[in-house]
Amino acid sequence: MNTNARSNRKQDIRQERETLILRAAEKVFAEAGFGGATMQLIADMAGLPKANLHYYFPTKEALYRQVVxxxxxxxxxxxxxxxxxxxxxxxxxxxxxxxxxxxxxxxxxxxxxxxxxxxxxxxxxxxxxxxxxxxxxxxxxxxxxxxxxxxxxxxxxxxxxxxxxxxxxxxxxxxxxxxxxxxxxxxxxxxxxxxxxxxxxxxxxxxxxxxxxxx
Amino acid sequence: MNTNARSNRKQDIRQERETLILRAAEKVFAEAGFGGATMQLIADMAGLPKANLHYYFPTKEALYRQVVxxxxxxxxxxxxxxxxxxxxxxxxxxxxxxxxxxxxxxxxxxxxxxxxxxxxxxxxxxxxxxxxxxxxxxxxxxxxxxxxxxxxxxxxxxxxxxxxxxxxxxxxxxxxxxxxxxxxxxxxxxxxxxxxxxxxxxxxxxxxxxxxxxx
DNA sequence: CCACAACCTGACCATATGGTCAAGAAAAAT
DNA sequence: ATTTTTCTTGACCATATGGTCAGGTTGTGG
Structure with missing residues (x-):
């Protein structure tokens, strides 16, 4: 449909979800530290199912690295x-x-x-x-x-x-x-x-x- | 045997073990944070079996509290x-x-x-x-x-x-x-x-x- | 309308962890 | 010598956690 002009939906969602997750992760990591933070906690904070986090960020460490x-x-x-x-x-x-x-x-x-x-x-x-x-x-x-x-x-x-x-x-x-x-x-x-x-x-x-x- | 004069063996050991554990705990908590620290890691650092830590400090949190x-x-x-x-x-x-x-x-x-x-x-x-x-x-x-x-x-x-x-x-x-x-x-x-x-x-x-x- | 790709997620798994316990060793008290 | 108390620890357990995956949904390109 769109060649380039209007950014496509999928990309928008990807961007949006990633920053949503990153924001939640930042908060949880800040409050609990890396060891104390759990993917479930971050997922809840972001309002997403845990498995979804792993779709965007393969591991907890990868997510953490991005935040840092x-x-x-x-x-x-x-x-x-x-x-x-x-x-x-x-x-x-x-x-x-x-x-x-x-x-x-x-x-x-x-x-x-x-x-x-x-x-x-x-x-x-x-x-x-x-x-x-x-x-x-x-x-x-x-x-x-x-x-x-x-x-x-x-x-x-x-x-x-x-x-x-x-x-x-x-x-x-x-x-x-x-x-x-x-x-x-x-x-x-x-x-x-x-x-x-x-x-x-x-x-x-x-x-x-x-x-x-x-x- | 001793009323008060010479401190008894058991007390010595207790004191000794406690500070040994506390020192190890301090190090591990500093390196890994509360969440990242494990009783096993602290036990290894202190050179004691894990169950022994729980004899002197009932929970991980109690140990941590003492360190703080x-x-x-x-x-x-x-x-x-x-x-x-x-x-x-x-x-x-x-x-x-x-x-x-x-x-x-x-x-x-x-x-x-x-x-x-x-x-x-x-x-x-x-x-x-x-x-x-x-x-x-x-x-x-x-x-x-x-x-x-x-x-x-x-x-x-x-x-x-x-x-x-x-x-x-x-x-x-x-x-x-x-x-x-x-x-x-x-x-x-x-x-x-x-x-x-x-x-x-x-x-x-x-x-x-x-x-x-x-x- | 169809095929393809990207996205979503409940259910599941292997592992690690905090904590327990019972049985025994060591020391103290009698 | 014997009883009592304190200390020690290997084995064990319930739970939580990071991560996987298959099947389904949604959007995209033709």
Missing amino acids: QNIFQIWLHAADVFDSADGPAEGIGAYIDAKMEISRTHTDGSKVWASEVMHGAPVIQDYLETTLAEWTDGRIKVIQRWIDQGRMAPVNPRHLLYMLWATTQHYADFGHQIETLNKGKPLNRAQWAEAKASVKQIILAGIGITRDTAA | QNIFQIWLHAADVFDSADGPAEGIGAYIDAKMEISRTHTDGSKVWASEVMHGAPVIQDYLETTLAEWTDGRIKVIQRWIDQGRMAPVNPRHLLYMLWATTQHYADFGHQIETLNKGKPLNRAQWAEAKASVKQIILAGIGITRDTAA
């Missing part, structure tokens, strides 16, 4: 703002904003990622060794250049990066703890803004940026 | 240095040192704790609501006092605490990632010192402490 890869992409892309920045105040400030936003909007994915790494990165070790290693080296150079240009205090760029990752991810991975300490309620809009501002304030001051071109 | 509670105690005690400090430079500096040390020496426990919280704290929710909440409120007051006294920059104490937790825990929870980015090798003594120094430098500078009574 997806969040990794998002995670890496957050760094785009980093590169297009003029200097440390803008670059690092924007990066914090971006990563905090990911923690807020992709909480489940962040947890899955954290869980994966915590357990020795069994399925994405190669990504860590290649893509992430290169990415990290690149940003370290950028930061080092800023330091050499006297645009920020001389700190260890690598550990600064770790601190950025740690601090921003914390709001996702330990979100439950934060919520509990917030009288059991999730942070509201104002509180998220306060969190972002605090993180930026301390870190930017920590690297010797007072208030120049700060975003 | 143990690390929580260690975690809380790290704050002792915080209280006995004269001011922010010493207090926060020492706290960072203490928590970094925990990350280095109790990596497995830290991961178990992180995992527990990430999955919604199913077994230690009450601790979060009571002990941890009180602890946090107490430290916030201390920090606030320091701010009021003009001994550090006016930052949000709560988010400062979160940052301290996040940054220091990161070196345990994401240790695998850090190791991978360190050419696959664990941080050596000098690198750990560098990490500690970097964290302290950035955070202390971030809260407006240049170099007074810094530890």
Whole structure:
């Protein structure tokens, strides 16, 4: 019927089902971990029979791998703002904003990622060794250049990066703890803004940026 | 035979076996998560038959709970240095040192704790609501006092605490990632010192402490 | 309208897992 | 020496889980 113009039904369904399953899987993996998650649980969450999951994703591990890869992409892309920045105040400030936003909007994915790494990165070790290693080296150079240009205090760029990752991810991975300490309620809009501002304030001051071109 | 003087054999064995099992359990739970860990795996790690574990710990969950509670105690005690400090430079500096040390020496426990919280704290929710909440409120007051006294920059104490937790825990929870980015090798003594120094430098500078009574 | 391919799913299976238990070994108490 | 208590463990069980599959349904191309 259609050569190319109108996308066919089957493809639509495939796409739709896959993302539906992935979303459900992300949630279940985040809540229960890989070992604690069951295909049945994911199926129920997605409102599909279990056998259907296995039609789209051959094994639990394949499904999990896809979830992890997806969040990794998002995670890496957050760094785009980093590169297009003029200097440390803008670059690092924007990066914090971006990563905090990911923690807020992709909480489940962040947890899955954290869980994966915590357990020795069994399925994405190669990504860590290649893509992430290169990415990290690149940003370290950028930061080092800023330091050499006297645009920020001389700190260890690598550990600064770790601190950025740690601090921003914390709001996702330990979100439950934060919520509990917030009288059991999730942070509201104002509180998220306060969190972002605090993180930026301390870190930017920590690297010797007072208030120049700060975003 | 013995009334009290010499501790009896049975008690010794009980103590010994329990800690042996707990140590093995901590490792396995850290590596595989609660769901991925199996009693058989823990038994093998401890070099005991599985049925023996069930003699000392009735269920997998009971064993897990004990592991989590143990690390929580260690975690809380790290704050002792915080209280006995004269001011922010010493207090926060020492706290960072203490928590970094925990990350280095109790990596497995830290991961178990992180995992527990990430999955919604199913077994230690009450601790979060009571002990941890009180602890946090107490430290916030201390920090606030320091701010009021003009001994550090006016930052949000709560988010400062979160940052301290996040940054220091990161070196345990994401240790695998850090190791991978360190050419696959664990941080050596000098690198750990560098990490500690970097964290302290950035955070202390971030809260407006240049170099007074810094530890 | 037909043949073909893609999609769906209830029923099923092999395996792994948490947990039990009974029978015995080791130590303590009497 | 004997009774009692604590500890040990191989064998066992009920259940849950990841995964399969055959037969059926739905959409697609001709």
